[in-house]
Amino acid sequence: MLAEPTLPTPRQAADKLLPLLARCSGRPYAVVDASHGEQAYELITRWGEHAHCLYSGQEATTLARYAPYLLELRENSAALMELLEQAWQLNWAIFVDGAADWQKVRLQLKKSLFVLDENKDRHYFRYYDARILRLFLPTASKEQAAQFFGEDIYAFYAKTVNPQQWVEYRRSSPKALNWLTGEISLTATAWAP
Template sequence: MSRETRLEGDGTVAPEQVLTVMRAEAEPLFAVLDAARERRMLKLLQGAGEPFESLYEGEEGKELAEVAPYLVSLPKDSALLEQLMRSGWGRSWGLFLTSRLPFKETRRHLRKFLMIEDASTGKQLYFRFYDPRVLRMFLPTCTAEQRTEFLGRLGSILAEGEKGEVLRVQGAEVSSARASRTTTTPAVLAAGSAMRRRLTSANPRAP
């Protein structure tokens, strides 16, 4: 990880501390939440009243609705944000990110990384970048170019550390990504493919 915000404690970080960190972000806050990790996730989002949408589309989106990753907008005073901190932090429910891009553009950027090609078989595989355990393995393998491509014009990505600390990948460290849009993902696909064999889904319901 490029930078981390470490919180005091013995490895069990109080949800209130993480909530304070999230609310202190200057840019608009979003989360990508994994319905495969929590069976109540879709109902939770439907009842929260915040804008959300699956990263999957069409028939795939319908078929995988109960295990899909969902992008949700999180105002700093959102009751959903507080609930996610209290119930989900430390359970690999997803990742958080900041972005000045509109909701649709943020979703469009994230959708580019849903699939990767296995270098050994040529098969298209789901890439669970939104699982913080996967993200912690993926980012250290990235070159500067790959990290730039992955972040695009996002402000930052915030995810759980192994001990519950807040790990931050800061978009400002790859400011060249802000100058133009990323339209293809060969570098990220290469990094994801290279490490795919090391990843094991923690939940058999995950696609």
């Protein structure tokens, strides 16, 4: 009889995600959804001036506790480890490999916050939820993908339904319009000493 694979603890998963973020060709960011509750919002506020609401104006003020935020991931800190652990267990965040200028990355991410339906009615598009991103990107046309990535986003990383894996959606080049999909497998054996 085969033994069930041992799932990684949140801390083990966070330890494995650090090298993934370190290999970014640009700069690593997280897009965190504050609507997941007080704990998510408190974690975002620890980033201080390195947390940027994707909403603007009155919407940013009114919806601050429910908005998506771009976090500049800078150093290995307790807050970063907590974010990685929570992102592993929940669907609070996706990760982005983007341009060095956070303002350019924020602007590109803001462009996809809303979509229009066939009646031209505007709806929120919660792509920053890993479950939605995993549905959207594999089915997007090359034109949609090019518009979604823009020039300033090189890759997105999201948790898969398999609790041992993350998926990477990377463009073949920051300037190219084609993009690639690949999985980064975090199997139980990866945590063996």
